[in-house]
Amino acid sequence: MRPKQLLFLLLILSIALGTTSCHKWSVRHKQKRDLRQMEKKKAQQQKEAEAKYQEAVKRNASHQSKSAKKSMKKNYKKADRYNNHKKEFFLKRWFKGKRKRAKGSPDYS
Numbered sequence: 001m002r003p004k005q006l007l008f009l010l011l012i013l014s015i016a017l018g019t020t021s022c023h024k025w026s027v028r029h030k031q032k033r034d035l036r037q038m039e040k041k042k043a044q045q046q047k048e049a050e051a052k053y054q055e056a057v058k059r060n061a062s063h064q065s066k067s068a069k070k071s072m073k074k075n076y077k078k079a080d081r082y083n084n085h086k087k088e089f090f091l092k093r094w095f096k097g098k099r100k101r102a103k104g105s106p107d108y109s
Contacts, residue, residue: 057076061069087093 061072064072081088
């Protein structure tokens with residue numbers, strides 16, 4: 001009688017422990033899945049916002065003159081390069097004219 005009761009008790013305990021660990025795994029898995037979905041949704045919203053912004057920039061540019069469009073494009077590229085921490089093309093930097101000093105400013109050369 002004793003071995004049967006011991007076996008029965010071990011069987012019940014192993015089933016109880018097995019379901020608990022399985023439950024924890026499924027909860028963690030669900031949390032990770034939800035987090036991935038939230039990140040994907042946030043990335044999609046950011047992509048849509050960027051597309052709307054670009055559309056607004058194009059709409060604004062369509063109302064400008066040709067010279068204003070050219071100036072806007074140049075400044076947009078310059079700002080993008082500055083924000084991405086990229087230098088100007090090296091030839092452009094080498095052959096850029098020296099700045100003239102303002103009248104009345106001290107000469108340190």
